Amino acid sequence: MTKPRFDFTIHATDGKARTGTIAMQRGEIRTPAFMPVGTAGTVKAMKPESVRAAGADIILGNTYHLMLRPGAERVARLGGLHTFMNWQRPILTDSGGYQVMSLSDLRKLTEQGVEFRSHIDGSKHMLTPERSMEIQRLLGSDIVMAFDECPRADQPRDVIAESMEMSMRWAKRSRDGFDGGAEHAARSALFGIQQGALDEQLRKISAERLTDIGFDGYAIGGLAVGEGQEAMFATLDFAPDQLPEDRPRYLMGVGKPDDLVGAVERGVDMFDCVLPSRSGRNGQAFTWNGPINLRNARFAEDQEPLDSRCACPTCGTYSRAYIHHLIKSQEILGAMLMTEHNIGFYQQLMQAMRDAIGEGRFAAFAADFRRDYLGGGDTA
Structure with a gap:
């Protein structure tokens, strides 16, 4: 495995639950951590300084939406996302992979990547692992997410397996693309995303492939997509244990307060969700x-x-x-x-x-x- 680009210290454990600190150049992230979602460079209805005053150590930005508006190249010309939105602490950017699923009516999926039709003006955009890494580099993200596909859990097993295998190929391309931006890579981190829906064996294979590639942290993807809390918890009974113990574990897109407590019980360190602001x-x-x-x-x-x-x-x-x-x-x-x-x-x-x-x-x-x-x- 590669050496992580930050210090992750686990201070205490209680059962599978653990508390620690991720030390990055722009500040420390206390775990378990909840990241407010700033989709378009803003946590809706809040000033960045108010988000920090509430106790947030890190926020999330959305690659797909920022790619469309105002554009990653424009954000870069304006000093990067931190300067643009006046948030000087860590930012995690998702890869755009979730939109592969959520905007399925507006995209064409191939081995190369995903061609999107903008939900704003209908313009076409090609998002690949390499382009996702470039966009996140232009934004100046501190934690970059690998590009993946997130299939719904109710798909047939062979479809989920095929999707997982492609996500693992995209993970390697993401790793290579991230490492190609040497200056940004030296001060940021890259997380791989485990897939496999609710299937323990597929998730085990995914975790092994990701570990072989080597990432600074690992996310659990493909949950909170309609499977329900019981099925999600059943998957979290094994999925975090399949990932390296010495790296942060991030459950993407979760969730309600009782989801967070149950996931921390099962060894998860990081979360994000639009729920508190949308609600x-x-x-x-x-x-x-x-x-x-x-x-x-x-x-x-x-x-x-x-x-x-x-x-x-x-x-x-x-x-x-x-x-x-x-x-x-x-x-x-x-x-x-x-x-x-x-x-x-x-x-x-x-x-x-x-x-x-x-x-x-x-x-x-x-x-x-x-x-x-x-x-x-x-x-x-």
């Missing part, structure tokens, strides 16, 4: 007692904060009644306050898990969390 814009707040829907009329005169246990600025300043009014009135401030709370809640959850692992009480923490979170809430 916030749509009136759903995550709390320690479960999610609540602020559109519900029962909050119209509720003078309590969104969550009395939350330390975010929204909960320290505004009432449920006021936020209910903002949402019902479709005021922009409502989306801003709800997103600030949800991002803050997710970061507080990650800190609580880090503390529990470090103190050897993670099992008790997880049990208490599930009792309160799954037993409360109001999503109606």
Whole structure:
């Protein structure tokens, strides 16, 4: 295996759960870590400085969307994504591989790569492992993701196997393309992505191929694509164990708060998901007692904060009644306050898990969390 381009130190373990630090040039990432999603160079409805104040050590940018608008070459001319969006800490960029699945009606897939038709203006773009590495280099990403295909878990096994094999060939091309950008490669990191859907043997083969190529960290792809939590957890019972123990393990696109707790229990270190920001814009707040829907009329005169246990600025300043009014009135401030709370809640959850692992009480923490979170809430 190649030597990683950062220091990953595991400080404590509790069962399979572990807490540590990824030390990169632009700052340390405390694990388990949740990365807010800044698809187009912004975490929607939040300033970058507010995202940092909420406790985030790293954010995620989207290769496909930034490729289309404003364009990777333009971002590079403007000083790179960190300067462009005023975020001076680590950024992870996904490879565009997820869009191979999510935009299947707008693409043509071949061994060479994927030809996309832009969802914005219909223009055609070719995305290959080499081009994905180039785009992420132009953006100035700190953690670069290998280009892969993400098949749905309900596909036939032979289709999933064929897709996994192609993703492994693309992983080698990604490795070569990444290493070709020597200056960027010297200060950033490349993660490989394990595929194989819900199949233990296919994931084992994928992990072995990735380990042979050698990556700085490893992601678990192909989950959170409609298979449900039970199937996801069953896969996570073996998938993290198939990856190198001394490298970070990143579960892509996950998820709800109880998904995060269950995945940390199974040895995952890093997460990303649009859920806290998207839910916030749509009136759903995550709390320690479960999610609540602020559109519900029962909050119209509720003078309590969104969550009395939350330390975010929204909960320290505004009432449920006021936020209910903002949402019902479709005021922009409502989306801003709800997103600030949800991002803050997710970061507080990650800190609580880090503390529990470090103190050897993670099992008790997880049990208490599930009792309160799954037993409360109001999503109606």
